[in-house]
Amino acid sequence: MTSSARQEHGAPVSVAPARGLRRVLLPLAIGASGLALAAVVQQVFDPFRTHIPLCVLNHLTGLECPGCGAIRSVHALLAGDPLLALRSNALVTIAIPLAAIGMTAWVVRRWRGLRTDLMPSMRVMLVLLGIAVLYTVLRNLPMFWFLAPISLVGG
Numbered sequence: 001m002t003s004s005a006r007q008e009h010g011a012p013v014s015v016a017p018a019r020g021l022r023r024v025l026l027p028l029a030i031g032a033s034g035l036a037l038a039a040v041v042q043q044v045f046d047p048f049r050t051h052i053p054l055c056v057l058n059h060l061t062g063l064e065c066p067g068c069g070a071i072r073s074v075h076a077l078l079a080g081d082p083l084l085a086l087r088s089n090a091l092v093t094i095a096i097p098l099a100a101i102g103m104t105a106w107v108v109r110r111w112r113g114l115r116t117d118l119m120p121s122m123r124v125m126l127v128l129l130g131i132a133v134l135y136t137v138l139r140n141l142p143m144f145w146f147l148a149p150i151s152l153v154g155g
Contacts, residue, residue, distance in 0.1 A: 020111065023110040024107050026110075027106045027110060028107060030103070031103050038074055041071070042075060042078045042079070045075075046075065047071045047072045048072060048075070055068050063140050064139050064140055065136060066089075066135050066136050066139075067092070068089070068139075068149050069088040069089035069148075069150070070089045070092040072084075072088035072089070072149060072151075073085045073086075073089035073093050073149075074092065074096070076088055077093065087149075087150055088149050088150060089149055091131075091132070091135050106118070135147070
C-alpha cells in the first residue's frame with residue numbers, strides 16, 4: 001500500500017510495530033536454551049572432579065585468561081554455592097546476573113513493541129574490554145591469588 005493510498009481518508013496511517021507474545025519469543029528462547037544447556041552440563045559434567053583443559057592460553061603459557069574457571073563458576077552457581085562460584089571466576093559470577101537483567105530488559109522492550117539496539121556503544125565495549133584485561137592481569141599476579149581459579153581435581 002502506497003503512502004498516497006494510506007492518506008486517502010484524511011489523516012496518515014502510522015504502522016505501529018507488533019507487540020505482545022510473538023515479539024518476546026526470541027529472547028525467551030535464547031534464555032531458555034542457555035538455562036537448558038547449563039542444566040544438562042550440570043547433570044553430565046562435574047568440572048571439580050574432572051579436569052579437561054579447555055583454555056589454549058592456559059595450556060600453552062600457564063596464564064589464566066578471563067574465562068578460566070567459568071565452567072566451574074556456573075556449575076557452583078547452579079549447585080547453590082555463590083562463594084565457590086566467586087572463587088572460581090568472579091568476573092563470570094558478576095556478569096551472569098547483569099546478563100539476566102539485560103535479557104529481562106530486552107524482553108520488556110520487545111513486549112512493549114520498542115526497538116532494541118543489542119550492540120552496545122563503542123565506549124561500553126572499550127570499558128568491558130578494559131575490565132577483562134585488568135582482571136586477566138590481576139588474576140595472574142601472586143598478590144591477587146584469590147582471583148585465580150581453583151581446581152579440586154586430585155585434592
